[in-house]
Amino acid sequence: xxxxxxxxxxxxxxxxxxxxxxxxxxxxxxxxxxxxxxxxxxxxxxxxxxxxxxxxxxxxxxxxxxxxxxxxxxxxxxxxxxxxxxxxxxxxxxxxxxxxxxxxxxxxxxxxxxxxxxxxxxxxxxxxxxxxxxxxxxxxxxxxxxxxxxxxxxxxxxxxxxxxxxxxxxxxxxxxxxxxxxxxxxxxxxxxxxxxxxxxxxxxxxxxxxxxxxxxxxxxxxxxxxxxxxxxxxxxxxxxxxxxxxxxxxxxxxxxxxxxxxxxxxxxxxxxxxxxxxxxxxxxxxxxxxxxxxxxxxxx
Amino acid sequence: xxxxxxxxxxxxxxxxxxxxxxxxxxxxxxxxxxxxxxxxxxxxxxxxxxxxxxxxxxxxxxxxxxxxxxxxxxxxxxxxxxxxxxxxxxxxxxxxxxxxxxxxxxxxxxxxxxxxxxxxxxxxxxxxxxxxxxxxxxxxxxxxxxxxxxxxxxxxxxxxxxxxxxxxxxxxxxxxxxxxxxxxxxxxxxxxxxxxxxxxxxxxxxxxxxxxxxxxxxxxxxxxxxxxxxxxxxxxxxxxxxxxxxxxxxxxxxxxxxxxxxxxxxxxx
Numbered sequence: 285x286x287x288x289x290x291x292x293x294x295x296x297x298x299x300x301x302x303x304x305x306x307x308x309x310x311x312x313x314x315x316x317x318x319x320x321x322x323x324x325x326x327x328x329x330x331x332x333x334x335x336x337x338x339x340x341x342x343x344x345x346x347x348x349x350x351x352x353x354x355x356x357x358x359x360x361x362x363x364x365x366x367x368x369x370x371x372x373x374x375x376x377x378x379x380x381x382x383x384x385x386x387x388x389x390x391x392x393x394x395x396x397x398x399x400x401x402x403x404x405x406x407x408x409x410x411x412x413x414x415x416x417x418x419x420x421x422x423x424x425x426x427x428x429x430x431x432x433x434x435x436x437x438x439x440x441x442x443x444x445x446x447x448x449x450x451x452x453x454x455x456x457x458x459x460x461x462x463x464x465x466x467x468x469x470x471x472x473x474x475x476x477x478x479x480x481x482x483x484x485x486x487x488x489x490x491x492x493x494x495x496x497x498x499x500x501x502x503x504x505x506x507x508x509x510x511x512x513x514x515x516x517x518x519x520x521x522x523x524x525x526x527x528x529x530x531x532x533x534x535x536x537x538x539x540x541x542x543x544x545x546x547x548x549x550x551x552x553x554x555x556x557x558x559x560x561x562x563x564x565x566x567x568x569x570x571x572x573x574x575x576x577x578x579x580x581x582x583x584x
Numbered sequence: 585x586x587x588x589x590x591x592x593x594x595x596x597x598x599x600x601x602x603x604x605x606x607x608x609x610x611x612x613x614x615x616x617x618x619x620x621x622x623x624x625x626x627x628x629x630x631x632x633x634x635x636x637x638x639x640x641x642x643x644x645x646x647x648x649x650x651x652x653x654x655x656x657x658x659x660x661x662x663x664x665x666x667x668x669x670x671x672x673x674x675x676x677x678x679x680x681x682x683x684x685x686x687x688x689x690x691x692x693x694x695x696x697x698x699x700x701x702x703x704x705x706x707x708x709x710x711x712x713x714x715x716x717x718x719x720x721x722x723x724x725x726x727x728x729x730x731x732x733x734x735x736x737x738x739x740x741x742x743x744x745x746x747x748x749x750x751x752x753x754x755x756x757x758x759x760x761x762x763x764x765x766x767x768x769x770x771x772x773x774x775x776x777x778x779x780x781x782x783x784x785x786x787x788x789x790x791x792x793x794x795x796x797x798x799x800x801x802x803x804x805x806x807x808x809x810x811x812x813x814x815x816x817x818x819x820x821x822x823x824x825x826x827x828x829x830x831x832x833x834x835x836x837x838x839x840x841x842x843x844x845x846x847x848x849x850x851x852x853x
Contacts, residue, residue: 310809350813350816351809351812351813351816352812352813352815352816353809353812387809410845411845413785413787413845413847414766415768415787415810416728416747416748417749417814417817418702418704418728418729418730418748418749419817423810423813425808425809425810431806431807431808431809432806432808432809432810434808434809434810434813
């Protein structure tokens with residue numbers, strides 16, 4: 285199908301169930317809230333090598349955060365609640381507790397809880413203070429060198445989070461593909477509960493499962509490498525000079541769908557002259573992931 | 585639906601034990617059965633019907649029209665719904681409340697909110713001594729929930745408090761937050777001698793400096809994230825407390841006569 289000169293492949297993105305959560309990190313200024321959030325979501329592009337996928341969902345104004353300071357909502361996902369808990373505790377301890385002036389709060393509801401402050405309270409060495417409010421919220425105050433680290437005891441676990449939504453943005457030139465991908469990312473960042481965990485939201489090294497070498501879990505997606513056109517069973521016609529992928533994770537199926545829809549619309553709005561000429565999606569034949577995001581349905 | 589109303593006929597001749605007049609204890613009773621509930625605390629038997637004019641209504645919303653300082657134990661063990669007394673209450677209003685809300689429009693006697701572990705107790709006037717405190721022999725006072733006193737509290741408010749929040753808007757008597765185990769108590773206005781005496785853990789927030797025990801040690805002036813967050817939490821309950829909590833505080837650690845892990849936060853203005 286072609287919309288506004290952009291070919292939309294008749295295919296779907298195949299996505300998987302993940303365990304997810306969200307936290308709110310605040311700081312004395314926007315700069316320090318972002319410092320902490322960026323550190324916490326660093327090296328969290330893919331569960332394959334990082335143990336989790338994480339990203340900044342959105343910045344929060346002082347009227348939105350529990351302690352009325354600038355904040356950032358971070359979403360983090362992993363393949364199991366156990367691994368998610370491990371990643372959450374490690375990253376909280378190393379990247380949020382350590383950040384100047386930071387505080388940390390639950391960012392999502394959920395009857396099953398993940399330990400947040402409960403996991404690092406002993407850093408206080410006996411001087412940590414428990415505070416439980418009459419609405420059920422529980423906090424830890426941990427003395428640190430710049431004052432106190434205030435941290436909510438737990439955050440919610442989302443068991444039906446979705447990982448692996450994706451778009452393949454294809455342009456005639458590198459510049460055109462990058463321009464389209466950036467437009468898509470900007471639009472997708474407006475969607476709540478969805479993150480694009482790779483650098484700047486983009487993946488240039490999309491992968492296929494396995495490879496010719498023993499032990500390789502994934503290897504380059506040769507069908508979409510323009511330099512291999514002719515040498516492999518390529519998915520690219522001669523007009524495509526560059527492919528950039530956007531991977532989308534979300535705390536719900538609808539969040540991923542909304543983000544993909546926003547991205548597609550942005551690419552179509554930009555048009556083929558300045559942006560992408562084609563948009564596709566990656567899947568495994570529909571047999572592995574329970575979630576299927578058909579591009580046609582998203583742009584309908 | 586209209587509230588279930590107990591209209592006080594006149595000042596009672598004796599103190600009355602009103603602990604039975606809570607929603608969960610009245611739920612299965614007819615109006616006649618409710619009227620036969622004994623309230624007397626002396627040998628002279630007095631029933632609900634003798635003291636109150638009953639108007640049936642929603643049992644989850646009980647109203648005492650007029651109050652009396654002789655109405656003891658109102659809302660005892662309240663586990664849901666709401667009770668409102670349009671006047672003063674006697675001793676131990678809201679004792680051992682678990683959930684729901686109890687509003688005393690006037691003054692409350694001693695031991696209001698004693699052992700409260702959940703729900704919300706609001707006192708429009710003053711509270712007597714031992715607000716939230718345990719009865720003799722008990723180990724813990726308030727264990728959760730919220731107590732809000734718009735007036736002044738007597739001596740030993742928050743004694744042996746274990747958890748929860750107490751807000752007192754117009755000052756407290758001597759030994760406020762004595763033997764505090766944990767939790768948060770906020771006092772606006774003047775506080776009597778030796779606040780937080782023998783406090784183990786917990787937080788006592790004061791709007792004005794008070795005569796502290798020498799076993800509380802100054803730590804310096806700080807702006808706490810927790811108090812800023814608590815200000816947001818309490819702004820609908822007490823705007824004055826919310827304003828206070830947004831300020832910086834002088835922190836005093838103590839009571840060093842016991843564990844020394846509690847704190848008094850005195851507003852630095």
